[in-house]
Amino acid sequence: MKFISWNIDSLNAALTADSARAILSRDVLNTIIKCNPEIIALQETKLPNNGPTKKHLGILGDMFPDYEIAWNSSVEPARKGYAGTMFLHKKDLKPSVSFPVIGAPSTMDAEGRIITLEFDHFYLTQVYTPNAGDDLNRLEDRQIWDIKYADYLVNLDKEKYVIATGDFNVAHKEIDLAHPNNNRRSAGFTDEERQGFANPLEKGFIDTFRYVHGDATGMYTWWAQRAKTSKINNSGWRIDYWLVSDRIADKVIKSEMIDSGPRQDHTPILLEINL
Structure with missing residues (x-):
């Protein structure tokens, strides 16, 4: 099976805007479509609290005619049009869909950050992990989130094996970003976030990219938009991941980035696994 995950940074813009960036985003969506994955996970959709509009659904239906859609949007008391996640899965797949609440602090559980698909023999879950903030003002809440989320994955793993993906908003090791010392x-x-990401790895999960590619360097999933030359210079970070239960590590065939061309910010990541 082939799965793709991407932090799209506004699905509305990608579907309806005419800006240069929106056009680049649609180019990336078309690249994803050509890969013909069974499931697509999107983070930071930034949709209204009641989900995609009729216009959004029409465009998605035209672009992805073979897929069903599930979404989780930010709702009050969280900010509107913030965060959010979406799955698109082939219509012949019939997963059960849930929108977990993990007991996270502040408004994090209301921000549409997790969707889980349950199949007969495995779970596929995606996450958009809260950012600690430029001034680390949300770091303490983020640490609690990381603990709660790791516990959630471990509990799923007790029932059947787990595939977890998304924007985890952390570079785990020094080799996962271009300029660790800076x-x-x-x-x-931060050390706190890196340890937070290590929690599930210490409890039965593997980072599939490292499993396949070892200590390869210079391979990233995100380049800052604020720095116009970040992608040209490959000053990137690897903050998007596919994790799997360690007992199915040998089923992983590919775990890699998909080329998003000149578009900065996140690039899609692909997992191919023999299920």
Whole structure:
């Protein structure tokens, strides 16, 4: 089976806007379509609290005629049009869909950050992990989130094996970003966040990219938009992941990035696994 995950940074813009960036986003969506994955996971959809509009659904139906859609949007008391996740899965798949609440602090559980698909023999879950903030003002809440989320994965893993993906908003190791020494206390590379990401890895999960590629360097999933030359110079971070239960590690065939061309920000990531 082939799965693709992507932080799209506004599905509305990708579907309806005419800006240069929106056009690049649609190019990436078309690249994903050509890969013909069974399931697509999207993060940071930024849709209204009641989900995609009729216009969105019409465009999605035209672009992805063979897929069913499930979404989780940010709702009050969280900010509107914030965060959010979506799955598109082939119509012949018939998963049960859930929108877990993990007991996270503040408004995190209301921000549409997790969707889980349950199949006969496995779970596929996606996450958009909260950012610690430029001033690390949300770091303490983020640490609690990381603990709660790891516990959630472990509990799923007790029932059947788990595939977890998404934007985890952290570079785990020094080799996962271009300039570790300059980012020791930057959001996404604090010791606290790195340990938070290590929690599920210490409890029965593997980072499939590292499983396949070892200690390969210079391979990233995100390049800052604020720095116009970040992607040209490959000053990136690897903050998007496919994790799987360690007992199915040998079923992983591919775990890699998909080329998003000149578009900065996130690039899609692919997992091919023999299920």
